[in-house]
Amino acid sequence: MNHSLLDRFYRGECTPEEAQAVLRWFRSENLKPGQEQELRALWNEQAETPHLTHDAEALLGRIKAQLPQQEAPETPVLHMSQPRFWLKVAAVLLPLFLLAGLALYSLRPEPAAYVSVEAAPGVRKAVYLPDGSVVHLHAGSRVTFQKGFGGKKREIDLQGEAFFEVAKDRQRPFIVHTGAISTQALGTSFNIRYMAGEEAIAVSLATGVVQVERQAEKGRKQLLGRLTPGLQLAYHGASQEFAVAPFDRAEVLGWKEGVLTFRSADMDEVVRKLEQWYGVEIEVEAKGKPGKAWDYTGAYDNESLDKVLEGIGFVKGFTYKRTKKKVKIEFNQSQQDMRHAKE
Numbered sequence: 001m002n003h004s005l006l007d008r009f010y011r012g013e014c015t016p017e018e019a020q021a022v023l024r025w026f027r028s029e030n031l032k033p034g035q036e037q038e039l040r041a042l043w044n045e046q047a048e049t050p051h052l053t054h055d056a057e058a059l060l061g062r063i064k065a066q067l068p069q070q071e072a073p074e075t076p077v078l079h080m081s082q083p084r085f086w087l088k089v090a091a092v093l094l095p096l097f098l099l100a101g102l103a104l105y106s107l108r109p110e111p112a113a114y115v116s117v118e119a120a121p122g123v124r125k126a127v128y129l130p131d132g133s134v135v136h137l138h139a140g141s142r143v144t145f146q147k148g149f150g151g152k153k154r155e156i157d158l159q160g161e162a163f164f165e166v167a168k169d170r171q172r173p174f175i176v177h178t179g180a181i182s183t184q185a186l187g188t189s190f191n192i193r194y195m196a197g198e199e200a201i202a203v204s205l206a207t208g209v210v211q212v213e214r215q216a217e218k219g220r221k222q223l224l225g226r227l228t229p230g231l232q233l234a235y236h237g238a239s240q241e242f243a244v245a246p247f248d249r250a251e252v253l254g255w256k257e258g259v260l261t262f263r264s265a266d267m268d269e270v271v272r273k274l275e276q277w278y279g280v281e282i283e284v285e286a287k288g289k290p291g292k293a294w295d296y297t298g299a300y301d302n303e304s305l306d307k308v309l310e311g312i313g314f315v316k317g318f319t320y321k322r323t324k325k326k327v328k329i330e331f332n333q334s335q336q337d338m339r340h341a342k343e
Contacts (some may be wrong), residue, residue, distance in 0.1 A: 050287020114146055118142040120140070121139050123139055130147075131167050131174075135153070135162050135164055138255055144157040152172055156177065159196060161255070164190070166185050167238050169186065172180075180215045183251055187316070190205045201237070205232070206229060209225065209228060211227075212225050221240070231245070232246070250299070260277055262296050262299070265294065266293050270294065278305045280305065281327070282328075285330045298311065305327075309322075309329075313329075316331075318330060319332065
């Protein structure tokens with residue numbers, strides 16, 4: 001037997017024809033001294049390989065099962081040396097079984113891979129999904145979904161705010177998970193707002209139809225409503241109450257076009273929106289801070305942060321100082337007193 005062929009058989013690199021030739025050699029009933037020596041050398045190599053510590057007797061049974069059965073000879077030829085011979089063959093064939101095991105392992109389904117896309121504060125981003133759908137991420141928001149949308153559903157987790165333009169696929173519903181709420185659609189467009197630390201979730205439908213459900217006890221789901229265009233479902237997590245009502249498209253969907261809108265907003269909401277929209281950190285000086293709650297309404301169409309701060313400051317009586325990503329708001333007490341007197 002060619003030693004090079006044995007070596008390639010050992011590494012699992014033989015062609016089917018070559019492998020059959022080697023097996024026929026193993027089945028030979030009369031081993032020549034050279035064959036015995038080659039088998040012994042291979043056996044010694046295996047003995048010096050610490051990570052190949054398998055049960056040789058168990059492997060022997062599997063190897064025998066792979067070889068064609070022959071009719072039993074009238075008189076045995078190998079006698080007492082036969083078990084040792086088969087153990088040597090086992091050592092030669094062991095790598096082949098290891099390679100087969102690795103091949104079977106590689107065919108096992110791999111754990112699902114997930115993709116997470118985030119829009120940094122001050123940045124709005126479009127995310128193109130594998131099915132052709134598009135997600136418009138608001139600043140400071142994130143979506144997570146399975147790579148390639150495996151399975152019978154197209155599922156997405158949302159943290160923040162996003163507008164979804166869903167590609168039609170009647171075989172695979174499109175589901176957005178936001179906390180305890182899930183919104184399902186087939187082919188439609190809608191906006192969802194779900195910010196960390198806020199109890200409210202708002203689903204606003206632009207086109208098509210969506211179904212909104214709540215995760216109930218014991219894995220069950222409760223249908224909250226089916227929305228038609230122009231309707232919004234607002235859900236409050238603390239009380240688990242919800243309501244469906246028409247919504248102002250300019251106020252809810254205007255952010256996609258760069259329109260920043262405030263509607264009866266208090267100071268905390270104004271500051272939070274400005275930080276998210278422009279990616280800055282705002283500090284409000286305690287001295288001179290008005291005790292009366294704000295009730296600010298206004299809209300800014302693709303305006304710079306300075307323009308917005310100047311506009312709000314004129315109405316609410318404050319000035320500001322800005323250094324790169326930080327803004328400090330200082331209130332003018334005399335201006336506030338004059339405004340309050342007029343009110």
